[in-house]
Amino acid sequence: MNPLNERIDRFLERLNDAKKRNLYFYQAPIEKIYDAHVIVEGKDMIMFGSYSYLGLLNHPKINEVSKKAIDEFSTGAHGVRLLAGTTKLHIQLEERIAKFKEREASAVFSSGYVTNLTTISTLLTKDDYVFCDKYDHASIVDGAIQSRANFIRFDHNDMEHLQDLLKETPDDKVKLIVVDAIYSMDGDITPLPELIELKKKYNAALMVDEAHSLGVLGKNGKGIEEYFNINNEVDIDMGTLSKTIPSVGGYIAGDKNLIDFIKHNSRAYIFSAALPPPQVMAAIKSFDVIEEEKWRIKKLWENINHYTLELKKMGYNTMNTQSAIVPILLKDDELALKLTRILWDEGILIFPILTPAIPPGTSRLRSCIMASHSSEDIDKALRALYKGGKDLGLI
Numbered sequence: 001m002n003p004l005n006e007r008i009d010r011f012l013e014r015l016n017d018a019k020k021r022n023l024y025f026y027q028a029p030i031e032k033i034y035d036a037h038v039i040v041e042g043k044d045m046i047m048f049g050s051y052s053y054l055g056l057l058n059h060p061k062i063n064e065v066s067k068k069a070i071d072e073f074s075t076g077a078h079g080v081r082l083l084a085g086t087t088k089l090h091i092q093l094e095e096r097i098a099k100f101k102e103r104e105a106s107a108v109f110s111s112g113y114v115t116n117l118t119t120i121s122t123l124l125t126k127d128d129y130v131f132c133d134k135y136d137h138a139s140i141v142d143g144a145i146q147s148r149a150n151f152i153r154f155d156h157n158d159m160e161h162l163q164d165l166l167k168e169t170p171d172d173k174v175k176l177i178v179v180d181a182i183y184s185m186d187g188d189i190t191p192l193p194e195l196i197e198l199k200k201k202y203n204a205a206l207m208v209d210e211a212h213s214l215g216v217l218g219k220n221g222k223g224i225e226e227y228f229n230i231n232n233e234v235d236i237d238m239g240t241l242s243k244t245i246p247s248v249g250g251y252i253a254g255d256k257n258l259i260d261f262i263k264h265n266s267r268a269y270i271f272s273a274a275l276p277p278p279q280v281m282a283a284i285k286s287f288d289v290i291e292e293e294k295w296r297i298k299k300l301w302e303n304i305n306h307y308t309l310e311l312k313k314m315g316y317n318t319m320n321t322q323s324a325i326v327p328i329l330l331k332d333d334e335l336a337l338k339l340t341r342i343l344w345d346e347g348i349l350i351f352p353i354l355t356p357a358i359p360p361g362t363s364r365l366r367s368c369i370m371a372s373h374s375s376e377d378i379d380k381a382l383r384a385l386y387k388g389g390k391d392l393g394l395i
Contacts, residue, residue: 023337025351033058036372045349046377048367051243053324054215054296055372056286066282073277085274093280097251100287101237105259108251110272112211112240113139115250118268124149128174135183159194166202175204181213181224185358187321192224196233207236215244216324221290221297247283249275300371303378307369310382315395326367336363342388348381
């Protein structure tokens with residue numbers, strides 16, 4: 001048999017086994033969305049797998065402006081941004097992002113993944129050095145590899161290890177440090193003040209991925225710099241438009257020279273079609289809603305604190321979470337799948353995270369908490385987790 005077919009068959013054996021045992025939970029088609037609830041296969045379920053941290057998905061004001069954008073600009077763009085694909089809405093969105101993030105300018109891309117991939121590979125060459133946390137998102141890793149720069153990984157949130165590695169780098173070389181603000185599998189926060197000290201000491205640039213921190217960290221939801229009361233020390237501010245912001249795409253914000261360079265050198269910016277106008281307008285309005293409805297940030301954190309505290313009281317290991325991402329560490333793939341089945345049967349939609357997406361022995365359920373969760377939603381999930389934990393001997 002062809003070796004490639006053998007590899008595929010090995011995977012399919014695992015996949016089909018999970019499906020036969022009713023333990024396959026991915027790609028479940030959602031039929032309807034309302035508040036923190038969804039309909040899946042005709043059943044009402046409380047969503048605990050969504051990145052809509054502030055509950056803006058299906059917000060009437062955002063939906064309304066998106067529909068109007070179709071009437072004015074249609075459903076698509078004429079091409080790539082550098083040529084015929086830029087509308088006035090694209091310019092407005094980039095200006096809105098820059099204003100919200102308190103930067104000089106921004107550039108918008110077709111997805112968050114593409115944003116990291118193209119930014120890193122555009123800025124670096126084979127003679128440069130890129131330092132990445134071992135838990136960085138796959139898009140950061142892929143961007144580092146594609147750049148052909150010297151790719152160096154440091155232990156998770158270990159600033160001493162990073163410093164040791166920076167010491168060994170020639171002073172005259174380009175150095176870029178890239179981290180997540182909030183790590184998507186563990187929910188913990190990068191130590192930004194220490195990173196800033198190191199980047200200054202070793203004349204490096206610092207890029208931070210705010211995919212899971214925009215709208216979550218800081219009293220106004222502006223992200224990790226606001227959280228640490230730091231102003232414009234991050235050189236390259238990356239974020240997504242598909243999590244807290246209920247649209248699609250990603251952005252880079254920074255000084256104008258940086259953004260001009262990226263817009264005229266990034267292959268993804270030059271050769272990818274522009275975002276559809278309805279999605280652009282949805283993103284613009286979302287930033288307005290975040291500023292107008294600050295109660296959402298307060299409600300989100302009330303939900304996070306209540307949920308996390310009660311899980312710990314039960315005896316679950318929530319690792320080092322400091323955010324809306326709350327992992328429940330189970331260590332075993334089979335236990336993660338079985339607990340997920342119990343929760344789904346109770347109407348709680350949550351997803352297991354298994355190897356190889358994470359290191360062996362770290363299998364978990366990952367809860368994503370939203371401002372749109374009611375107290376009743378949170379308590380129902382906690383009751384189901386208590387029941388499932390007892391049934392499986394986990395707590």
